[in-house]
Amino acid sequence: MFEQFTDVVPSFFGWLNQGPMTLTIFLHTIIVLPMIWIYKQEKARLEQEG
Amino acid sequence: MANKSVWSDNRFWQRSAAWVTGFAAVLLIWLTFDTMGQISMGTDADLQSGVTKRVPGPTVINYKISYEMSTKRGLEVPVIGEKEKFFGRDDYSEKEARALLHLGKLGSQAKNCMNCHTLLGNGAYYAPDLTKAWLDPAWQDGGTMQAMTGKSTKEEAMAEFLQHPSTYPTHSRMMPNLGITAEEAKGLVAFLKHMSSIDTNGFPRNFGRMQGAVNGK
Numbered sequence: 001m002f003e004q005f006t007d008v009v010p011s012f013f014g015w016l017n018q019g020p021m022t023l024t025i026f027l028h029t030i031i032v033l034p035m036i037w038i039y040k041q042e043k044a045r046l047e048q049e050g
Numbered sequence: 051m052a053n054k055s056v057w058s059d060n061r062f063w064q065r066s067a068a069w070v071t072g073f074a075a076v077l078l079i080w081l082t083f084d085t086m087g088q089i090s091m092g093t094d095a096d097l098q099s100g101v102t103k104r105v106p107g108p109t110v111i112n113y114k115i116s117y118e119m120s121t122k123r124g125l126e127v128p129v130i131g132e133k134e135k136f137f138g139r140d141d142y143s144e145k146e147a148r149a150l151l152h153l154g155k156l157g158s159q160a161k162n163c164m165n166c167h168t169l170l171g172n173g174a175y176y177a178p179d180l181t182k183a184w185l186d187p188a189w190q191d192g193g194t195m196q197a198m199t200g201k202s203t204k205e206e207a208m209a210e211f212l213q214h215p216s217t218y219p220t221h222s223r224m225m226p227n228l229g230i231t232a233e234e235a236k237g238l239v240a241f242l243k244h245m246s247s248i249d250t251n252g253f254p255r256n257f258g259r260m261q262g263a264v265n266g267k
Contacts, residue, residue: 004122006120006122006123008102008103008104008249009087009088009102009103009104011084011087011088012084013081013084014088027077030073031069031070031073034069035066035069035070038062038065038066038069039056039062042056042059042061042062042065043056045061046054046056046059050053050054
């Protein structure tokens with residue numbers, strides 16, 4: 001999952017881009033997870049209103 | 051309205067959009083500052099103390115540059131070696147080297163090298179890629195270009211060629227005479243030498259140095 005850092009200049013994004021844990025997967029995860037949380041909140045609200 | 055779907059609820063989409071927009075804005079600002087660190091030029095002190103920078107300081111022209119396979123990174127990286135004479139000197143100060151590179155950069159823009167060549171991924175592929183031209187074996191000791199121009203060093207051969215390109219038959223697409231002066235040629239060669247020392251993650255993969263490549267294509 002995490003591979004040895006091989007980039008020239010150390011950087012958080014460089015570290016994230018080294019192995020299969022790519023920037024794209026990380027960013028999609030971080031964007032989608034709060035949306036699931038928002039979904040659940042809104043669902044609870046709608047059920048309460050209903 | 052007991053069974054109203056969340057997917058058709060406005061508030062869900064509004065909140066999601068607000069989250070994505072806000073997160074993307076923060077991320078882009080962060081990435082901008084992260085990139086600044088990656089592309090900022092090193093200094094003479096960095097070179098002397100062996101600090102690796104993606105873009106080394108201008109005094110890198112005082113050093114020998116080689117291109118070596120890094121098994122760790124899986125690509126070729128420029129390696130800055132011991133001191134090497136550049137037009138008879140290896141003691142260019144940071145100010146002198148910077149001025150020389152600046153002259154070369156302005157020269158490359160004034161003569162529109164990118165109209166035919168590629169520099170760091172920008173330009174055309176009518177003529178050979180110049181990103182790593184300094185490392186092309188044709189210019190090295192024993193290479194064809196030194197013999198053709200009658201010069202004994204790489205930089206002098208390059209400078210001579212740049213001043214009289216149409217004299218030397220290098221390729222079916224011959225370089226035209228651009229009226230480059232001796233001083234401009236010196237700047238351009240310094241500019242090319244510095245460019246070859248930039249770590250470009252192995253780009254371009256296929257230039258004159260590679261086996262099987264013909265005339266730098």
